[in-house]
Amino acid sequence: MPDSPTPAPVPVEPARDAIADGRRGTGVIVSRRFVGLLVLTGLMPMIEAVVLVILGFRAAEGVPPQVTALWPYDTYHDLRWLYVYHRSWWEFALWLCYILVARGLFTTGLVVLAWPAEVRRPSLGWLLRRNVVLGVLVGVFVAPWAAISVAASVVALSWVLLASLLPMFLLAPFLQRVAVVEHWWRGLPSISLVGWSLLNFVVLTVAGALCWVTPGWWTVPVAGVAGVLNGLLWNRTVRAALLPSRVRWARVPVTPLAALLAVAVPLVIPPVTDLVPGNEQWIRTAVLERPLPSEVTHAVIVLTGYGSDYGGEQPADPRVQRFSYRGLDPDGRPLAYRSSDTTKSMADSVSLLARQVERLHRRTGRRVALIGESEGALVARTYLARRPDPVVDTLVMFSPLIYAGRAYYPPPHHDRGWGVATGWQLRAIFGLADVGGGPDEPFIRSLLDDAPFYRNQLMCPVPGVRIVAFLPTATATEAPPGEYSRIPVFQIPGVHGGLLDRRLVQDRLIDFLLGRPIAQTRAEYPLLQSFAAAWQAPPLPIEANPAWAGNRQPDPAFTGKVCLPAG
Template sequence: MRLNVAGRHGGGLLLLAAVPPTVEMAALVGLGFFAAQPLAPQATAVWPYDSYHDLRWLLVYHNSWATFALGLVAAVVGRGVLTAWLTALAWPEEQPRPPMRWLVLRNLEVAAVAILIISPWAAISVAFSAVALSWYLFASVVPMILMAPFLQRAGVVQRWWKGLPSIELLGWSLLNFAVLTAASAVIVTVPGWSRIMVAGLAGAVNGLLWRRTVTAAVRNQRRVRWARVPVAPIAIVLTMVAAVGAPPLLGLSSATTGAWTPPLTRHPLPERVPYAVIVLAGFESSWDGRPAVDPRVQRFSYAGLDPSGRPLPYGPEHTHRSLDSSAALLDAQVDALHEQTGRQVALAGESEGALVIRTYLDKLPGGPVAAAMLFSPLIWPGRAYYPPPRHEGWGVVAGWELRGIAAVTNLFKEVDTEPDEPFIRSVIVEAPFYRNRILCPVPGVRMIAFLPLVGAAEAPPGEYTQIPVVEVPALHGGLLDRSDVYDQAIAFLSGEPVDQPLGIYEVLQRLSAAWQAPPLVLDVNPLWSTGREGDPALTGRICEAR
């Protein structure tokens, strides 16, 4: 595929495509908004990446229904007019071009349709920003790739909804996705103001791709396959149905859901381990009360202790409690185990369990805990906000979209999961701490994090840890079930140095930056602005005070 720009309007097309990303990047650099800078090249991307760019900004940065409505109108009108001009400049000279009025009206329609189609996925992207689970990021991006060839025809041809798009359109749309991904990685790698030049160059490449996609769409209308079949509406409906079906499937992806018996509970601890150990499972896990093989090891109970100090069995619904509440239960269990064994305590927590450990270490310091292992911890959670029901505030519409999706998906689940349940709400409310200090050292406690490689997609560009890490080629959750990770955990508990960073982690971290929602700046939200934490979204650094 050749990216040539022919015709009288080639220079104008490249200039028009380059200016919006350049202006957006200049504003972000000037504001020092580091984490949002990878989004700038998408300002003139081909459909639907351009609308996905607009909607993520809008869903995060509105603080009332009225401001959302005004922003939505501005996004539809601005996007429709801009893409109409891009389409006109990209039109192949050998083909008659429709009147400009028709192109503007058609692209306004496409902008409105694209917003409607993309909205559930953009809302899921906001959910990802709140809880930092890579599954939600992947689920929100894949539909963009699937829908791109259909929507790229929409602003160009009359009956765009009928027939299959050409393989050429698919190829150009995939190339634009790759360009945007690579541009974001370069942007977070190069210094300061040079990012503006990179954004402008990426915008110019967008112009080249507008030329190719418009040309392909115009030429494809003469030889469309399945020309009488409304393929696009079928694909759109299936995509939107998938927005409802994705969350339950994603919930099944965590290896700590349901009954969980990691090797730490199945095998006796070696004598060289000086600690008693509490193992904390993740979200929607359960435990039948069966004790670990070694009396020095206990499962943490999200239901608390019985009158004799033994952890109670619990079900998935117990894991929905707030992190402060779980940390208080952990405090009681730590004291009880310390009293029973006379040993210092080590904690090993997976996913939500890792957050409970970090909350405990911050809110209840000075106890008998001397070591902590965080498995699949959430990286930079609390990047987005939405207010409780019956309140307005930042992200109010995104919150209601997530509630609507949850209401449908809960019809197919045994235990309901709500966007406002105490666990998720506690992450959102205490976002300054969780965004800044998950992987920060705690005085007097030996710490290590075991990070799944896919979790690199969870981490925005910038610093992500100041404690030793072991980076494992794996998915989120289930690390404690792996024998190689178990051996490294035992080595850490025995006092041996364990540190295994992988160079590819930071590469994947940078490549995913383009597809994350922009974080809500801490100072913008009154709930967060009075805290003492620094904001990694601005600086790219963690573990800093305001």
């Protein structure tokens, strides 16, 4: 960012009595600016909240407080809306330019209103140029993470959402200096700047939860109060950036280094989550590597999740069989498969499961219970919806992808459609990161194409089938708050694909196979759902997308409920 020859901020002595009584001189100006700052930051979230309440858009009501947040949360707010709601390249480019420039202009006004009276302010033109350029630069930095937040809406994975949010959190203290300090790239932010930025994250998180849980039009004043708090934080951060007690590492280009760190940190999240004991390991122990109790009357098919592999090992109990993403050999035994085989479309996996259910039932003469984890849970549940069979009367789902398919992007051969630019940006991100599969692999496209079913029907009862879902608490952050299930759930601490108290879950799994009802809810689950409301990308309404015309479902984003019949 070029530096204009502007004088460094110089403290000036204001008229003390004017500040004291707020009736004349500098004191009146400061008072009016401060009030104007609070009015402006409070009004904008209220306007967005009014629109959402009028539309009945419940799932997005946690987002408005971010309209006037500190950098970069404000830009993160803008781009998430844009990445979900554009239908062509020219529309995306037009709105992107408008958003970035408008954000720079708006921030200039906030900086002017927040500027401390005892510091000489640079010219308005300098601040305008600085903040407009900054708006563009922040937009460029935030854009990939906003796109990843949309990907998190598609796959409903908490670690993907966390990966999109961490760079914002890490870089926020540094960006507060860029808007007002000439040599912004050098030196560490002060402790006060770090504290105010952290407080803004807390305010936005709590305000998002309150906006969601507050009924009806009461959401609007709650959003307004959150905006006023944003204004106070703008006042404090501008002051802290201009009047630091001492700048540490004053000659070190810390801000560019922090940006590199912010980009790198999300890359370590998947390996870290892999360290948590996974479902597949204990499923092997509980079901595959030891005989089931003799009281269990079912034959069992175990469907492991995305990225799993299978070497062809036979379970210890002849009543149990591993689902193969490659199918069966001529003798009816599941074929070994590699992790790449788990990327196939849901329709193909359901067809393979149907054949395996039929062969297992014929061989054992027993009814069949399905035990699915993550993708395997979705395959099993989709099978019950698409190919209902009285042979299957029991389903256990571990870490199902709750409320997947909340956003959309068209296939690569389409040049129009909701999220067209988002899809290409995700393809570029996956390509640069050298991540296998990518956003167009058949499994992901199944979630996109059949999104209405996975949003509204996944966690619903099936006539004649006993169902339970084991949910790690991390899934509470994977979908907007509200009703998400009408089947029994067993909530337990853990992350997606990893449940911490494995012995308890093993016991409850066997209890369920023996026909005993099980359920367990935890008080923190709905609380975590509400706290995540601010950071979800706004969902695309089912009615808005022509690609979903053949699978219309009531939209939980507006009804706040699931399992409503199609009308």
